[in-house]
Amino acid sequence: MRATPSPLFFxxxxxxxxxxxxxNNNDTFLFEPEPEKKETLRFYDTFDWKAWKTGNHVVLNxxxxxxxxxxxxxxxxxxxxxxxxxxxxxxxIDHKETAAxxxxxxxxxxxxxxxxxxxxxxxxxxxxxNKKTVATVExxxxxxxxxxxxxxxxxxxxxxGYDRFFETAATQxxxxxxxxxxxxxxxxxxxxMEAAGAVPGGYSSKPSVKLDPRDTILxxxxxxxxxxxxxxxANEEWIPKHIDTEFLHDYRxxxxxxxxxxxxxxxxxxxxxxxxxxNAFRELGKRTNNLRDQDVYLLQEQHFMSILPEPMRDSxxxxxxxxxxxxxxxxxxxxxxxxxxxxxxxxREWEEFLRSDMTSDPATTPAAKTLTSDFAVAxxxxxxxxxxxxxxxxxxxxxxxxxxxxxxxxxKLRYLLEFYASVFPARTLQKVLKQLKTLQNNLGVFxxxxxxxxxxxDYLSTLKPDTHAISFSAAIGGLITALHHEREKTRQNFxxxxxxxxxxxxxxxxxxxxxxxx
Amino acid sequence: MKTIALYSIKGGVGKTASAxxxxxxxxxxKPPTLICDLxxxxxxxxxxxxxxxxxxxxxxxLKGSSKIYDNIKGTDYxxxxxxxxxxxxxxxxxxxxxxxxxQKKLKNNIRxxxxxxxxxxxxxxxxxxxxxxxxxxxxxxxxxPLIPTTLSLRTFEQLVAFFKESRLDTSKIxxxxxxYERRKSMHREIIEKYSGKKRFLKRIIPYNSEVEKMGIYRxxxxxxxxxxxxxxxxxxxxxxxxxxxx
Numbered sequence: 001m002r003a004t005p006s007p008l009f010f011x012x013x014x015x016x017x018x019x020x021x022x023x024n025n026n027d028t029f030l031f032e033p034e035p036e037k038k039e040t041l042r043f044y045d046t047f048d049w050k051a052w053k054t055g056n057h058v059v060l061n062x063x064x065x066x067x068x069x070x071x072x073x074x075x076x077x078x079x080x081x082x083x084x085x086x087x088x089x090x091x092x093i094d095h096k097e098t099a100a101x102x103x104x105x106x107x108x109x110x111x112x113x114x115x116x117x118x119x120x121x122x123x124x125x126x127x128x129x130n131k132k133t134v135a136t137v138e139x140x141x142x143x144x145x146x147x148x149x150x151x152x153x154x155x156x157x158x159x160x161g162y163d164r165f166f167e168t169a170a171t172q173x174x175x176x177x178x179x180x181x182x183x184x185x186x187x188x189x190x191x192x193m194e195a196a197g198a199v200p201g202g203y204s205s206k207p208s209v210k211l212d213p214r215d216t217i218l219x220x221x222x223x224x225x226x227x228x229x230x231x232x233x234a235n236e237e238w239i240p241k242h243i244d245t246e247f248l249h250d251y252r253x254x255x256x257x258x259x260x261x262x263x264x265x266x267x268x269x270x271x272x273x274x275x276x277x278x279n280a281f282r283e284l285g286k287r288t289n290n291l292r293d294q295d296v297y298l299l300q301e302q303h304f305m306s307i308l309p310e311p312m313r314d315s316x317x318x319x320x321x322x323x324x325x326x327x328x329x330x331x332x333x334x335x336x337x338x339x340x341x342x343x344x345x346x347x348r349e350w351e352e353f354l355r356s357d358m359t360s361d362p363a364t365t366p367a368a369k370t371l372t373s374d375f376a377v378a379x380x381x382x383x384x385x386x387x388x389x390x391x392x393x394x395x396x397x398x399x400x401x402x403x404x405x406x407x408x409x410x411x412k413l414r415y416l417l418e419f420y421a422s423v424f425p426a427r428t429l430q431k432v433l434k435q436l437k438t439l440q441n442n443l444g445v446f447x448x449x450x451x452x453x454x455x456x457x458d459y460l461s462t463l464k465p466d467t468h469a470i471s472f473s474a475a476i477g478g479l480i481t482a483l484h485h486e487r488e489k490t491r492q493n494f495x496x497x498x499x500x501x502x503x504x505x506x507x508x509x510x511x512x513x514x515x516x517x518x
Numbered sequence: 519m520k521t522i523a524l525y526s527i528k529g530g531v532g533k534t535a536s537a538x539x540x541x542x543x544x545x546x547x548k549p550p551t552l553i554c555d556l557x558x559x560x561x562x563x564x565x566x567x568x569x570x571x572x573x574x575x576x577x578x579x580l581k582g583s584s585k586i587y588d589n590i591k592g593t594d595y596x597x598x599x600x601x602x603x604x605x606x607x608x609x610x611x612x613x614x615x616x617x618x619x620x621q622k623k624l625k626n627n628i629r630x631x632x633x634x635x636x637x638x639x640x641x642x643x644x645x646x647x648x649x650x651x652x653x654x655x656x657x658x659x660x661x662x663p664l665i666p667t668t669l670s671l672r673t674f675e676q677l678v679a680f681f682k683e684s685r686l687d688t689s690k691i692x693x694x695x696x697x698y699e700r701r702k703s704m705h706r707e708i709i710e711k712y713s714g715k716k717r718f719l720k721r722i723i724p725y726n727s728e729v730e731k732m733g734i735y736r737x738x739x740x741x742x743x744x745x746x747x748x749x750x751x752x753x754x755x756x757x758x759x760x761x762x763x764x
Contacts, residue, residue, distance in 0.1 A: 125594070131567060132594070159592035160599055161568075
C-alpha cells in the first residue's frame, strides 16, 4: 500500500521574486490563485502541553476547532464552537469524535488559549492539462501579537494519487525557495505558535533534573528543590483562576516533593533551617488540603450519582451545591494567602537559601558531601526495605491504620525513585516503578475511599433535622454504604497487590537498580 | 461504514449525477467518502477530471485492496476520493466468471477500505450482469434512480423480481425519481402513486438543465451551483437517506 506523501513546509524570509516567477510562468502546472483569506488562528493546549507532547495541534480557526496530527499534518477531527473560549474541557465540546480525541489527550486538564495569530493565506491550486487539481500551495503570512516582523510560511499539500506531480512541484519549490528554508512539520507548527508568543512544551510537573552521580548530595538536592520550586511558581498564579484542578494538584505534589526531600535527606541541611522549612512547607501543604478534597468530590460527582439508585440522585444535588460554595470560599482564602507578604517572603527566603553557598559542617551536616550515587543507593534501599517490612507485618484483616501508613512508605519510595531517575538505568527503573504503581493504586483507592466516607459521616452530623434533610440524609447514607462496599473490595485485593510487589521478580529488579552504584 | 450503490438496469436515468452529488454531500458531513466508478464509460471519473493510472485495469481491480489503494485518487474536494474506471472494465464480467465466488468478490475486495472510508459509493454500469450481482452483495443500500415513466418502473419491478428470485435482500432497494417534469401528466400521476411508498424515497429530483451542464463544469453540481433546484433536491434527498441509515 502506498501512502500519500506528507505536506512540505518552508519558512521564507520574505516573499521572493523566484516564487512569483514560479507561479506566473510554469511549464508543468497552471497555478490557479484563489482569493486571499484572512484567518485568525487561536491555539489551545493544556498547561502542561499534553496535546503537543502527544503529537497533536489544537487550533480554533474562526469558529471551527480543529485537531491536527503533527506527524501527518492531517486534520483528525473538528467541531464547531459557538463562542471563542479562553479555556474549555473536552466534555463541553458538542461533537462526539472531537470530544473523545481531546479526552484521550487530557481527561482532567482544561485546554487553555495561549495565543493567537492573524494570518493572511494565499492559496494556489496546481492544475494539470485536464485542469484537475494535483496539489495545492499555501502561502501564509503570520502577524502575531508578540512579534514585530511577520513570518512567512509556505506549504505544499499533496492530492492523493498524484505523487509524481507532487514531487515535481516540491523540486521546483526547493529550487526557488532555497534548501535551508525547508522545515519539518513540527517546526512549522511551533513557528505558528511562536508567532503567537508561546513556546510549546515549556512546562512539566515532573522534575526533569539531570543529576550527576558524582556530585555531592547537597548540590543534587538543591537542584531538585529548585526544580520543585519552579513548579510552585508556575502554578501559583493559575490556581486562583480555577481553570482546572491540576494546577493545585501539581502544586501540592511539588510541596510534597519538597517535604519528602527535607524529611528523607538526613544530615544534608543545617538542622535549624531544616526544622524551619519542614514546618513551613507542612503548613503550606495543610492550607491546600480542603481545596483538594473538594476538588476530588466535585470531580467524582458523576461517579457518586451513578452509584446511587436513580430516584435518590436528585437528593444528592444540594451536597454538591454546598461543596461548590464552600470551595469558592476556600479558594478565596487560599488566594489571599498566596498573594500575601508572608507567602511571598517564604518563597523568597527559600529560594535565597537554595541558591546560597552552604558550607558543610561535619557536626551538623555530616552527609552533605556524600556522593549522590552513594546517597541514592542508601536512601532507596532503606525506603524499599521499610515498605517491604511494613507490608509483610500487615495482618490478614489489613486495618485502616496499617494500610494508611504503608501508603506513606510507598509514596516516599516513589519520590526517591523519581528524584534519582537520571542516576539509575532507565529501563530497570521503569519496571520497578510499574510494580510500585500497582501497589500504590490499590492503597491510594483504599485511603481515598476511607477519607471520603469519614468526610460524609462528618457532613451528616452537621445537618440540622428538618423534613428536607430526610431524603438528603438517605442519599448520603446510601453513598456511604456504596463507598464502604467499594473500599472493602479494595481491602480484599490488598494482599494480592502487595504479594506482587513483594516478589522475587521485584527484588531482583531492585538489586539490579542498586547494583549500578554499589 | 455504509456502501451505497447507484444502480439501474436502464441507462440515462441520472446514476452518475446522483452518485457524484450524493458522494460530495456525504463528504461534507461524514468524511471521508470514496466513489468507485465501475462503469467503463468512466463518467464520474470524467466529472472529477480524473484519468486512471496507465497501468490500472480490471485485472488489478479484481486483485483487491492493495491494488485498489494505489489507484485511488483525490478529487478537488477535501475528504472525497475516487477510484477511476478504466476502459478495461468492459471485461469485468468475463473476468469475474473466472473467479471462485464472483458474487462475493467486490465485497471482499473493498473490505479493507472500510476502515478509511465510512461511506463508499458505487457508480454502476447500466445492465444486469455478474458484476451487478457482486455490487448487490457488497452494498448496504441500492439506490435506483427512476424517470417517472412506465418503462422505468418496469425495470424497477424487474430488479425487485430478480432479487426475490435470487433470494437477495430486497429491503436494500430504494427507488427515487429523477428528471421530474411537472408539466407532464404521466410524471405527475406516477409520482403521486409511488413517491414515499414501500421501497421509494419521498424526495424527488426535478428536471434541471444544470444537471446536464455538469459535463461542462466537471464538478458536483452541489459544489458549483448549490442553489440550483436539483442541488437543493439532492441535499434533501441525502438528508432523507441519512435519516433512514442512521
